[in-house]
Amino acid sequence: MTDLVLTYFDFDGGRGEPARLAMHIGNIEFTDKRFPMAEFEEVRKGTPLGQVPTLLVDERQVTQGNAINRYVGKLAGLYPEDAYQALLCDEVMEGIDDLLNSLVRTFGLEGEALKEAREAFVAGPVVRYLAWLEKNLAQSGGEFFADGRLTLADLKVFVLVSSLGGGQLEHIPVDVVDTIAPALSEHHQRIGQTAAITDYYAGR
Amino acid sequence: MTDLVLTYFDFDGGRGEPARLAMHIGNIEFTDKRFPMAEFEEVRKGTPLGQVPTLLVDERQVTQGNAINRYVGKLAGLYPEDAYQALLCDEVMEGIDDLLNSLVRTFGLEGEALKEAREAFVAGPVVRYLAWLEKNLAQSGGEFFADGRLTLADLKVFVLVSSLGGGQLEHIPVDVVDTIAPALSEHHQRIGQTAAITDYYAGR
Numbered sequence: 001m002t003d004l005v006l007t008y009f010d011f012d013g014g015r016g017e018p019a020r021l022a023m024h025i026g027n028i029e030f031t032d033k034r035f036p037m038a039e040f041e042e043v044r045k046g047t048p049l050g051q052v053p054t055l056l057v058d059e060r061q062v063t064q065g066n067a068i069n070r071y072v073g074k075l076a077g078l079y080p081e082d083a084y085q086a087l088l089c090d091e092v093m094e095g096i097d098d099l100l101n102s103l104v105r106t107f108g109l110e111g112e113a114l115k116e117a118r119e120a121f122v123a124g125p126v127v128r129y130l131a132w133l134e135k136n137l138a139q140s141g142g143e144f145f146a147d148g149r150l151t152l153a154d155l156k157v158f159v160l161v162s163s164l165g166g167g168q169l170e171h172i173p174v175d176v177v178d179t180i181a182p183a184l185s186e187h188h189q190r191i192g193q194t195a196a197i198t199d200y201y202a203g204r
Numbered sequence: 205m206t207d208l209v210l211t212y213f214d215f216d217g218g219r220g221e222p223a224r225l226a227m228h229i230g231n232i233e234f235t236d237k238r239f240p241m242a243e244f245e246e247v248r249k250g251t252p253l254g255q256v257p258t259l260l261v262d263e264r265q266v267t268q269g270n271a272i273n274r275y276v277g278k279l280a281g282l283y284p285e286d287a288y289q290a291l292l293c294d295e296v297m298e299g300i301d302d303l304l305n306s307l308v309r310t311f312g313l314e315g316e317a318l319k320e321a322r323e324a325f326v327a328g329p330v331v332r333y334l335a336w337l338e339k340n341l342a343q344s345g346g347e348f349f350a351d352g353r354l355t356l357a358d359l360k361v362f363v364l365v366s367s368l369g370g371g372q373l374e375h376i377p378v379d380v381v382d383t384i385a386p387a388l389s390e391h392h393q394r395i396g397q398t399a400a401i402t403d404y405y406a407g408r
Contacts, residue, residue, distance in 0.1 A: 098253070
């Protein structure tokens with residue numbers, strides 16, 4: 001039995017959350033090592049590239065969020081075995097990281113500078129990437145992003161949409177996804193009704 | 205038979221080159237659609253996210269470089285089947301994209317601003333990421349990055365090291381990898397001796 005420790009911020013979102021959800025859905029035993037934001041400077045010193053999430057797999061500490069997502073996705077049965085379906089799953093996971101990179105560049109700003117940066121983030125990357133995701137979902141049949149079933153791609157989109165509409169990000173209107181990409185709101189609602197996800201958040 | 209068209213800049217490097225190498229090594233038939241840098245503004249209008257490479261798989265145009273690498277890597281037999289070895293392969297591929305993102309932010313600068321940005325790029329991200337890659341290679345046995353054989357991770361590192369030492373990037377000393385990470389220079393030399401890679405570049 002492989003020993004798994006996932007290290008990430010103590011909040012229900014971001015780049016670490018899809019892996020947590022996948023392991024809960026797949027009943028994969030792991031240590032959910034959470035730390036408060038204030039400890040990040042200390043925690044990052046012990047990581048390979050100064051970033052989280054990391055996954056300790058037995059003795060080896062691995063970095064890069066989507067690499068981790070893909071690995072636990074395979075363990076949990078939530079990653080396509082077919083190469084072409086895996087391509088579609090990967091495309092979505094990696095595209096979302098572009099968007100998160102744009103968002104991260106607004107962190108640390110304050111006041112008017114934050115407002116301007118967030119509004120530009122919404123008007124530019126958010127509009128573009130949500131439209132792309134909607135088109136992608138439609139091309140894949142409208143229900144799931146790959147493989148005709150729940151995969152890591154759906155979890156990654158689910159966590160993104162939760163964050164954008166969660167009201168925690170200043171100057172991002174909570175109805176942004178409803179307005180720009182209603183099909184993603186419906187997808188979010190549908191994925192959120194997965195029994196293992198409902199149970200998980202009910203227990204947090 | 206799947207019809208594949210890879211669209212990328214007409215130079216032997218960057219995010220499109222590992223997929224080209226993989227398909228040549230694996231004898232995968234594809235259309236190598238190259239365009240000159242000056243046409244990028246026009247080409248990007250026809251891509252899902254304004255980025256290249258893209259891969260047209262029959263009728264569907266897919267974006268995101270590592271998603272494409274992974275897919276053609278599977279077709280070419282250059283991607284680990286074992287989930288843990290695939291994790292190690294992915295970690296390297298995705299870490300390198302961080303480094304490329306830092307490099308891309310220096311593009312378009314000129315004169316003193318370019319010099320400063322490139323020197324900071326070398327002193328910061330390059331030093332950190334090459335040290336990480338060296339450690340990674342050592343942990344995986346010293347010869348290959350994953351699976352004890354040639355995989356996409358080796359090709360991605362090979363293309364990176366070719367670029368850093370290629371003399372095309374102003375203010376990046378051509379001996380930077382030799383100096384900072386000699387084990388990666390040796391890896392580069394070894395991978396470059398793969399018959400299919402030697403043949404490929406000899407024919408270009």
